Amino acid sequence: MRVEDVVAELARVAAREVGRGSEALAAPTAGGLLTAARSLAGRPAPDAAVLTGFFISRADPPAAETDGPIGAVQLAAALRAVGGQARLVTDAPCAPVVEAAITAGAPGVPLDVAPLRGYDEWAATMLPRYARLSHVIACERVGPGVDGRPRTMRGEDIGAHSAPLDRLFTAGPAFRIGIGDGGNELGMGLLPAELVARVVDRGERIRCVVGCETLLVGGTSNWAAAALVGALAVLRPEVPALRDLLRPEWSAGVLAAIVAGAGAVDGVRRRATPSVDGLDWPAYAEPLARIAELVAAAA
Numbered sequence: 001m002r003v004e005d006v007v008a009e010l011a012r013v014a015a016r017e018v019g020r021g022s023e024a025l026a027a028p029t030a031g032g033l034l035t036a037a038r039s040l041a042g043r044p045a046p047d048a049a050v051l052t053g054f055f056i057s058r059a060d061p062p063a064a065e066t067d068g069p070i071g072a073v074q075l076a077a078a079l080r081a082v083g084g085q086a087r088l089v090t091d092a093p094c095a096p097v098v099e100a101a102i103t104a105g106a107p108g109v110p111l112d113v114a115p116l117r118g119y120d121e122w123a124a125t126m127l128p129r130y131a132r133l134s135h136v137i138a139c140e141r142v143g144p145g146v147d148g149r150p151r152t153m154r155g156e157d158i159g160a161h162s163a164p165l166d167r168l169f170t171a172g173p174a175f176r177i178g179i180g181d182g183g184n185e186l187g188m189g190l191l192p193a194e195l196v197a198r199v200v201d202r203g204e205r206i207r208c209v210v211g212c213e214t215l216l217v218g219g220t221s222n223w224a225a226a227a228l229v230g231a232l233a234v235l236r237p238e239v240p241a242l243r244d245l246l247r248p249e250w251s252a253g254v255l256a257a258i259v260a261g262a263g264a265v266d267g268v269r270r271r272a273t274p275s276v277d278g279l280d281w282p283a284y285a286e287p288l289a290r291i292a293e294l295v296a297a298a299a
Contacts, residue, residue, distance in 0.1 A: 006298045007034045007231045011216070013290045014227035018219040018277060020153070020182050021199035026217035028191060035214045036177045037231035040135065046084035048135035049112070050075050051169060051186065053094025054142050055161045056152070056265050062161075064094035065267035066276045068140030069101040070254045071179065071225025074245055075137060077106035078229045081241040091163035092116055096262040104257035105250065114163035123167060131172040138169055138186035139179040140221035143208035151206040153182050153267075166210045178212035179224045181277070187212035220277050222251070223287045230295045237299045246292040248285045255281075 011033040015026035040046050052072035054065045069090075076086035087110040090098045095113045102109050115122055130136070142150040142158065143166045149157045169176060169186050178187010183196040183203050189211035197204035218224030226246060233242035244250065258264040259274045268278035276284050 001298065003234055003298070004034060006234050006294055007037065009294055010227040010230045010291055013287050013294070014216070014218040014223040016219040016223070016287050018279065022181055022217055022219045024199045025183065025191060025195065028195065029215045029217055032214040033216055033227055033231050036216060036228055037235055039175050039214070040079065040084075041082070041232055041235040043134055044083065046079055046082070046134050047132070048079055048084065048086045048137055049089050049130060049133055049168070050086055051089045051136065051138045051141045051165050053090035053098055054140050054267065055093045055158055056267050056270055057158050057161045058156065059265040059270040061263065063263045063265045063272065064097035066255060066258060066264045067181070067220050067222050067267055069098050069258060069264070070105070070251055071222040072098070072139040073101045073105040073109065073254060074229055074251070075139065075225050076109045077245055078232055078242055080106070080109070081239050081245070082232065082236055087112060089114070089165065089168065091165065093161050097258050097264040100258045100262035100264070101254050105254040114165060116161070116163055119163050126168065127171055130168055130174070133172065133174040135177060136169055136174040137177045137179065138212070139225050140181070141165060141186045142184055143186035143188070143210045145184065145206055146209055151184055153184065153201070153206065155202045155205055170210060176212035178215045179218070179221050179228070180215070181218050181221045181224070183207045185221065186210050187215045190215045219287070220279070220284070222276060226251070226288055226291050230291045233295045234298045243292070243295055243299065246288070246295055248288045248292065251288055252281065252285070
């Protein structure tokens with residue numbers, strides 16, 4: 001099977017429908033996964049920031065959700081495996097979950113934590129560093145809607161709990177990759193507004209208006225991030241560590257760690273449970289296993 005065909009199948013698997021219109025949202029992004037993977041694989045030493053963390057303010061107790069940090073750390077580990085550099089970026093409310101994900105999945109990856117108060121001063125000190133990056137990737141990171149407010153899938157305004165990381169995402173010349181699953185994440189502004197409004201419940205209100213160079217849509221954002229690692233592994237078959245990251249057991253370990261150690265919540269169920277977007281492990285792991293199988297067969 002040609003590389004292009006394998007990567008297209010990875011994108012299809014990642015976009016598996018879970019009831020939020022991911023397959024329809026993914027249709028206009030055809031070819032985006034290959035573009036993103038080639039942009040990373042084509043550099044001898046990519047240098048990226050990976051933004052993540054989606055705070056569920058009405059969870060019991062409030063915390064960052066399980067979708068996003070797993071995929072973000074997986075991407076950071078993958079970039080280190082190919083000789084590049086990566087750092088994670090989140091804000092203070094989401095920091096405990098992201099820190100736990102790093103410890104479990106990619107120890108030593110730097111983490112930049114944006115404050116909710118004093119953000120402008122913090123960002124001013126970070127911009128020179130970000131101006132030198134080759135890539136900025138947003139993995140399930142909420143972004144502003146048409147009214148400038150970041151919102152959950154339920155339409156809840158979480159601006160009081162979310163730093164405006166979209167300003168870092170759009171700053172500088174870095175190649176921007178967006179990863180999302182519901183229309184309200186950074187990068188989703190690349191999609192037609194009418195498509196999001198038609199496919200996603202409350203889509204006209206929650207749609208993020210911030211675009212990107214290439215967009216990956218998954219049934220969960222973690223799946224789309226895994227597909228990007230898989231595509232990178234197909235392009236760089238001489239790096240077996242990439243295939244190791246795709247083992248479902250790797251994701252299971254990070255998921256367990258962020259729930260037990262940092263209280264990460266399922267964004268749909270809004271409670272701390274080892275599941276992602278309402279999917280218990282068997283259903284959640286199926287696409288992960290298929291992505292790993294496709295990459296192994298290609299190698």
